[in-house]
Amino acid sequence: xxxxxxxxxxxxxxxxxxxxxxxxxxxxxxxxxxxxxxxxxxxxxxxxxxxxxxxxxxxxxxxxxxxxxxxxxxxxxxxxxxxxxxxxxxxxxxxxxxxxxxxxxxxxxxxxxxxxxxxxxxxxxxxxxxxxxxxxxxxxxxxxxxxxxxxxxxxxxxxxxxxxxxxxxxxxxxxxxxxxxxxxxxxxxxxxxxxxxxxxxxxxxxxxxxxx
Amino acid sequence: xxxxxxxxxxxxxxxxxxxxxxxxxxxxxxxxxxxxxxxxxxxxxxxxxxxxxxxxxxxxxxxxxxxxxxxxxxxxxxxxxxxxxxxxxxxxxxxxxxxxxxxxxxxxxxxxxxxxxxxxxxxxxxxxxxxxxxxxxxxxxxxxxxxxxxxxxxxxxxxxxxxxxxxxxxxxxxxxxxxxxxxxxxxxxxxxxxxxxxxxxxxxxxxxxxxx
DNA sequence: TAGATTGTTAATCGATTAACAATC
DNA sequence: TAGATTGTTAATCGATTAACAATC
Numbered sequence: 001x002x003x004x005x006x007x008x009x010x011x012x013x014x015x016x017x018x019x020x021x022x023x024x025x026x027x028x029x030x031x032x033x034x035x036x037x038x039x040x041x042x043x044x045x046x047x048x049x050x051x052x053x054x055x056x057x058x059x060x061x062x063x064x065x066x067x068x069x070x071x072x073x074x075x076x077x078x079x080x081x082x083x084x085x086x087x088x089x090x091x092x093x094x095x096x097x098x099x100x101x102x103x104x105x106x107x108x109x110x111x112x113x114x115x116x117x118x119x120x121x122x123x124x125x126x127x128x129x130x131x132x133x134x135x136x137x138x139x140x141x142x143x144x145x146x147x148x149x150x151x152x153x154x155x156x157x158x159x160x161x162x163x164x165x166x167x168x169x170x171x172x173x174x175x176x177x178x179x180x181x182x183x184x185x186x187x188x189x190x191x192x193x194x195x196x197x198x199x200x201x202x203x204x205x206x207x208x209x210x211x212x
Numbered sequence: 213x214x215x216x217x218x219x220x221x222x223x224x225x226x227x228x229x230x231x232x233x234x235x236x237x238x239x240x241x242x243x244x245x246x247x248x249x250x251x252x253x254x255x256x257x258x259x260x261x262x263x264x265x266x267x268x269x270x271x272x273x274x275x276x277x278x279x280x281x282x283x284x285x286x287x288x289x290x291x292x293x294x295x296x297x298x299x300x301x302x303x304x305x306x307x308x309x310x311x312x313x314x315x316x317x318x319x320x321x322x323x324x325x326x327x328x329x330x331x332x333x334x335x336x337x338x339x340x341x342x343x344x345x346x347x348x349x350x351x352x353x354x355x356x357x358x359x360x361x362x363x364x365x366x367x368x369x370x371x372x373x374x375x376x377x378x379x380x381x382x383x384x385x386x387x388x389x390x391x392x393x394x395x396x397x398x399x400x401x402x403x404x405x406x407x408x409x410x411x412x413x414x415x416x417x418x419x420x421x422x423x424x
Numbered sequence: 425t426a427g428a429t430t431g432t433t434a435a436t437c438g439a440t441t442a443a444c445a446a447t448c
Numbered sequence: 449t450a451g452a453t454t455g456t457t458a459a460t461c462g463a464t465t466a467a468c469a470a471t472c
Contacts, residue, residue: 105405177250198287
């Protein structure tokens with residue numbers, strides 16, 4: 001099993017390759033991916049080598065082959081159905097996020113405890129939490145997104161795992177974890193901003209001390 | 213200058229410590245942070261040691277001291293004012309995201325090219341992009357969030373850097389980079405989900421092959 | 425052929441972990 | 449004192465990079 005950073009690089013390669021393909025390119029050199037994917041050419045070749053993807057010396061790699069191989073590794077055969085639990089502002093924004101389609105992701109349903117929010121009209125139904133387990137079983141859902149409040153996050157995770165979810169992207173501002181085999185990816189938006197603030201301050205300081 | 217993962221750990225420590233403090237705790241042991249922050253106790257002690265934060269053998273660390281030191285390192289003296297460029301669904305959701313306040317972050321304005329979206333009413337004004345440079349100068353803004361479309365992202369970044377922005381959190385699904393000293397943090401939501409999908413598939417496969 | 429690019433090995437780099445002496 | 453916890457060093461681990469032979 002490969003690591004997170006490696007997989008994120010593969011996803012970037014895939015996006016760039018699809019763009020190049022749509023522009024009519026047939027072949028690509030490691031160097032062409034360097035800028036667009038933000039990696040070194042050593043790393044591109046190493047990554048492909050690890051996946052047993054072979055290019056031609058002097059001829060580069062065939063884009064179609066690369067895309068196919070990457071899709072196999074990334075497990076992107078069929079459309080990936082995903083649910084969202086917590087239909088607040090961020091949850092609703094993600095339900096309508098139109099970049100998912102291009103990546104083979106489809107948000108198929110939302111879930112919420114608030115009866116006011118429920119609806120079966122519209123493209124994506126919003127259902128009560130009680131329906132979660134049934135829906136997941138009926139539709140063979142593996143992955144869900146948590147966009148509930150900090151206080152509800154832990155119990156929401158528990159309910160999702162209980163209902164059979166195997167992978168979770170958590171946007172609630174609290175680090176979730178589990179003893180079960182469920183994969184959890186915590187994204188803390190505030191921390192991402194604070195992280196930037198730190199580096200902005202740090203570079204300012206080094207500049208000032210360089211001047212002095 | 214410290215690295216990204218280190219800073220993210222410090223941010224997690226800070227959140228946990230503030231919670232403990234609000235519960236009335238005065239002291240904390242490295243072990244208390246292990247579960248909540250998702251790190252090893254070795255790492256907690258190592259991290260504090262690197263920051264020259266000293267505890268008492270057998271007595272642990274004083275929570276107040278830790279919080280203060282962390283705030284110094286993280287550069288969190290005053291409220292951090294942040295702008296958002298791109299007032300679509302995700303941008304608007306972030307403008308109203310109420311967890312920022314607790315972290316000392318305030319979204320002070322939105323910017324958009326669409327005249328329909330502009331408003332000076334409401335808590336947070338939405339202004340035309342032409343006002344960006346002036347606003348940033350007048351209000352001493354350093355950090356901005358990009359929530360425009362993929363196609364507009366690169367030119368939006370350019371405009372922001374031009375206007376004096378020093379740090380950017382980018383949610384547009386394209387990797388932004390710059391020759392300038394501006395810090396850029398790319399968050400690709402689709403990739404985060406695809407990353408989970410990979411690991412869910414991978415663990416399923418290893419389980420099946422274990423059975424066979 | 426000459427030159428460009430791959431594929432792979434070894435070197436480097438850095439972060440995490442383990443271990444344990446110091447000491448409260 | 450005995451026991452628990454820190455602080456730090458050294459060992460480990462793993463990922464990235466550099467270098468270069470192979471070869472198209």
